[in-house]
Amino acid sequence: MQMYCNQLAVEAAWLVSSGVMTQCQYRHLIERRSVKVLRRGCRENVALVAYESLPRRFKDKVLQLVDNPYETVKVNILSQYIEHDAVVSRWFDDYRLPDGRHLPEARRAEYYANAIVLRAVARLTEFRRAKGETDAWSGVAEAIAALDPYQFPVNLPANARRLQQKAEQYQKEGYPALISGLMGNANRQRLTPQMVRLILSIYGTKDKLFATDVLDVYKDFLIGVTDIVDCETGELINRNDFYRDGFPVIPSETSIWNIINDPKNRRLVDLRRNDTLYNKSVHTPHHVRRTPSYSLSKISMDDRDLF
Numbered sequence: 001m002q003m004y005c006n007q008l009a010v011e012a013a014w015l016v017s018s019g020v021m022t023q024c025q026y027r028h029l030i031e032r033r034s035v036k037v038l039r040r041g042c043r044e045n046v047a048l049v050a051y052e053s054l055p056r057r058f059k060d061k062v063l064q065l066v067d068n069p070y071e072t073v074k075v076n077i078l079s080q081y082i083e084h085d086a087v088v089s090r091w092f093d094d095y096r097l098p099d100g101r102h103l104p105e106a107r108r109a110e111y112y113a114n115a116i117v118l119r120a121v122a123r124l125t126e127f128r129r130a131k132g133e134t135d136a137w138s139g140v141a142e143a144i145a146a147l148d149p150y151q152f153p154v155n156l157p158a159n160a161r162r163l164q165q166k167a168e169q170y171q172k173e174g175y176p177a178l179i180s181g182l183m184g185n186a187n188r189q190r191l192t193p194q195m196v197r198l199i200l201s202i203y204g205t206k207d208k209l210f211a212t213d214v215l216d217v218y219k220d221f222l223i224g225v226t227d228i229v230d231c232e233t234g235e236l237i238n239r240n241d242f243y244r245d246g247f248p249v250i251p252s253e254t255s256i257w258n259i260i261n262d263p264k265n266r267r268l269v270d271l272r273r274n275d276t277l278y279n280k281s282v283h284t285p286h287h288v289r290r291t292p293s294y295s296l297s298k299i300s301m302d303d304r305d306l307f
Helices: 012-017 022-032 056-063 086-094 105-130 140-145 160-173 192-202 211-222 252-261 262-273 274-284
Strands: 003-004 007-011 037-039 048-052
Touching: 003 140, 007 037, 012 022, 012 048, 012 160, 037 160, 086 105, 105 140, 140 160, 192 211, 192 252, 192 262, 211 252, 252 262, 262 274
Parallel strands: none
Antiparallel strands: 003 007, 007 048, 037 048
């Protein structure tokens, strides 16, 4: 039994295997819509039936097997398998991102909770397989979702199949599998206004470079092969402004592409790369005039001929 959609749910397979009803009786109840099916059975999930929708005679049989169904579901199936581990906590505390920073406190708590919960999932599924259960992952995703978010701030897939893949990845790769690939990605922080202006100055030259060539010119500028003039002020850009701790800050090609094609930047580079007709037709606001369609509609404020 488990809580599903705020309702006490009974597994259909358990009703048959425990002798509460036969398979034929269950099918008749479904065909006559005498019971409420909360979740249909599929490859990854077992069918769930609302306990309160069961006919009285079947409810009595359930109560003979389970004294108080509502008290039974209060115990999370994962709670007895979760164990805190100081070694795991210390590993995330000592972990450093590529830029040398420690993980934020909220992330450390999240990753630690994910680690101990996935360990508990491994113990639970192993125990179920040892008992001979065919679906060892039944109800695991729901049990994780029912954990206290303040005690276990987990961030794991809600889908049963995705959860299983995540658990398998954790078993193979260990703790690093839990750290998001976005952690330590400082491209957003590195793209300062000075860097944006430098990229626009490179792309906006009369040479009309391709976007893929901007990065090569950027690197040449950093090593002193070429000089770049600010596209707005005309001053020479200082290459030392693009070094951090003695190392050059190199944006990715994707970041450069996003800067160039940002609507607020596109007009600036087009003014330097394209002719007047192109800029007027693409960037200059214009008004579309229509042919007069009613009396006295031929009068124009600028005396334009509307015939």
